[in-house]
Amino acid sequence: MIDRPVYRAFIIATNGSILRGHVLDCSTDQIALQRAEQLADGCAVELWDRTRRIAVLQSAN
Incomplete structure (x- = not known):
């Protein structure tokens, strides 16, 4: 049996x-x-x- 993913997105301050x-x-x-x-x-x-860890999305600033 394969577990369903448990996704979490963390918003990171500067x-x-x-x-x-x-x-x-x-x-x-x-x-x-x-969605992230x-x-x-x-x-x-x-x-x-x-x-x-799937991805790190850098800030747009």
Whole structure:
């Protein structure tokens, strides 16, 4: 049995601290990445599936 992914997107402040965390209910990495991009709002975002880091989206500033 394969476990369903548990995606979390962490909004990162310029000093590296976590501002907010979001649980994303998505079926694939690609969908989760698209949702994480929508959350960025000028900040960096790290996307994780449990202990697996999927992506780091750099801030637009």
